[in-house]
Amino acid sequence: MATHYIRKADPANLSGLRANFGEALSVSIANSLLLVALALVVVDARGANTPAPDKPPVTYPFTFDTLLADAKRRAATPYSPQHNRLPAGLDKLSPEQYRSIRFNPDAGIWRAEQLPFRLELLRPGNNPQTSVTVSTVENGLAQDLVATPAMFEMASALPAQLGKVSLPVSGFRVRSRINSSKIWDEFLVFQGASYFRAVAKNLLYGLSARGLAINTAEPSGEEFPVFTHFWIEQPGAHSSAIVIYALLESESTTGAYRFTAQPGVETLTDVDLTLFPRAEVRVAGIAPLTSMFLFDETNRGRLDDYRPEVHDSDGLQIESPSGEHIFRQLANPTKLQVSTFTTQAPRGFGLVQRSRQQSDFQDFDAQYERRPSAWVEPRSEWGAGSVELVEIPSGRESNDNIVAFWRPAQSLTPGHPAHFAYRITWNAEPAQPKSLGKTVATRSGASIDGKRRVFLLDFVGAGEKVDGLRLDLTSSAGRVSNATLMSNSALHGLRASFEMDPRDAELIELRLRVMRGDRPVTETWLYRWTSI
Numbered sequence: 001m002a003t004h005y006i007r008k009a010d011p012a013n014l015s016g017l018r019a020n021f022g023e024a025l026s027v028s029i030a031n032s033l034l035l036v037a038l039a040l041v042v043v044d045a046r047g048a049n050t051p052a053p054d055k056p057p058v059t060y061p062f063t064f065d066t067l068l069a070d071a072k073r074r075a076a077t078p079y080s081p082q083h084n085r086l087p088a089g090l091d092k093l094s095p096e097q098y099r100s101i102r103f104n105p106d107a108g109i110w111r112a113e114q115l116p117f118r119l120e121l122l123r124p125g126n127n128p129q130t131s132v133t134v135s136t137v138e139n140g141l142a143q144d145l146v147a148t149p150a151m152f153e154m155a156s157a158l159p160a161q162l163g164k165v166s167l168p169v170s171g172f173r174v175r176s177r178i179n180s181s182k183i184w185d186e187f188l189v190f191q192g193a194s195y196f197r198a199v200a201k202n203l204l205y206g207l208s209a210r211g212l213a214i215n216t217a218e219p220s221g222e223e224f225p226v227f228t229h230f231w232i233e234q235p236g237a238h239s240s241a242i243v244i245y246a247l248l249e250s251e252s253t254t255g256a257y258r259f260t261a262q263p264g265v266e267t268l269t270d271v272d273l274t275l276f277p278r279a280e281v282r283v284a285g286i287a288p289l290t291s292m293f294l295f296d297e298t299n300r301g302r303l304d305d306y307r308p309e310v311h312d313s314d315g316l317q318i319e320s321p322s323g324e325h326i327f328r329q330l331a332n333p334t335k336l337q338v339s340t341f342t343t344q345a346p347r348g349f350g351l352v353q354r355s356r357q358q359s360d361f362q363d364f365d366a367q368y369e370r371r372p373s374a375w376v377e378p379r380s381e382w383g384a385g386s387v388e389l390v391e392i393p394s395g396r397e398s399n400d401n402i403v404a405f406w407r408p409a410q411s412l413t414p415g416h417p418a419h420f421a422y423r424i425t426w427n428a429e430p431a432q433p434k435s436l437g438k439t440v441a442t443r444s445g446a447s448i449d450g451k452r453r454v455f456l457l458d459f460v461g462a463g464e465k466v467d468g469l470r471l472d473l474t475s476s477a478g479r480v481s482n483a484t485l486m487s488n489s490a491l492h493g494l495r496a497s498f499e500m501d502p503r504d505a506e507l508i509e510l511r512l513r514v515m516r517g518d519r520p521v522t523e524t525w526l527y528r529w530t531s532i
Helices: 011-028 064-074 095-099 160-164
Strands: 004-007 118-122 133-138 141-144 171-180 183-191 195-198 208-210 226-233 242-249 253-262 267-277 284-291 293-295 315-319 325-329 337-341 348-352 373-378 385-391 402-408 418-427 438-446 453-460 470-475 479-488 493-501 507-516 524-530
Touching: 064 242, 064 253, 064 267, 118 183, 183 242, 183 267, 195 267, 284 348, 284 373, 284 418, 315 385, 325 337, 325 438, 337 524, 348 402, 438 524, 453 507, 453 524, 470 479, 470 493, 493 507
Parallel strands: 133 226, 325 524
Antiparallel strands: 004 337, 118 171, 133 141, 171 183, 183 195, 195 208, 208 284, 226 242, 242 253, 253 267, 267 418, 284 402, 315 325, 315 348, 337 385, 348 373, 373 418, 385 402, 438 453, 453 493, 470 507, 479 493, 507 524
């Protein structure tokens, strides 16, 4: 059985945490739907509309080993971030004018070669912070990509001289024919700090991953590492995956990363990384996932909204080292919350979206029912540590307020490189044993007399017969009563219900699973109740 720990965060740090958190996301997440691709010209003139170069392309040898050596060398010197301003002329445009600059899809990298992937760079927002360098790699030789105005589509109302202005680059996206043999859909994007997102077939962008999290929810404030340079291998004519390398830098560490992304019904992202700390990193978040949870059927009374639910993810799912399957319902608390699970590396963990019906959200525009889940599985020895869940109060669905990551028990220290490898599977929902029931709905409300809380849980996958089954229900405080298990023929599943009297408790951890004898027939449901 997994051990569940609680660590209280300092409420006084909430405003500072959210300010830092939002600053990093302003480039990468909140604006990502507004940022349009900037076309490129490769120095060797691969694009059909690119003029002939005046001199041979500049190339240089590149391998993962050279990246590792570079990251190690940089770790011996202080970090010096490069801040950028928009070129003259572009800084005078309104946000609407700036967004009217459109990418010419005919300029996608590798379009002329008719390869299975196409690459497009992304320009920064109106207030760029840090630009990145993007390079391609072919046969062990890398060359940096240069953004040119000739590859833009601009509105006629914009000043003519802007046709001679180039832009810095904030990231890139990758397209493939993931949904149709005739349509090149975007399935992967790297943009802002160390954020990246992916989707699987028939899904839409939702939660994000990060290369690294440092000091998340700590009183000292969060540090946001940045990918500063990407190298992307040119795929073969029949490649099913694309390989991306990245250099990560921050005040506390450097890092060398290799991503292997394979789109499909499930999009797989294999990550291999080595960190070279510049300073001690006490709270390192490995394989961090970031999402949004505003409300669901347990807390919608606090928010006046016409929709039944609003969230990109509704639960943290964990498979513990012992094989226990855990589902922790997410919350939008009134105070910052940090929860800690397990003491050894899990078999897997992830933020999941289990609400899959349009009627769950009643939002034709956002289509939250099509947001992906992301499941992390270690591919190397992670040792002792914990899965941490951070829940940040939020009143807007534009704020990503949920973070989950693996925290090593030992600090990262200079002179001791730290290697991690893992796979992220982006899909509708992570697989579970077929014989194990899962939670598909959690509902909560006041009892008739208003003195207790009533909880209803629906499970599917464990049948609908209750003969021989019992509830294993515990609470860390207060008192639970009237626990009942019944058949739910509408779902061909089970419904568990109980009442909770919090008494004087301000925080209660609830735990429930359905048992047959000593064997669980459902996953373990966890829920944190707070008095405010």
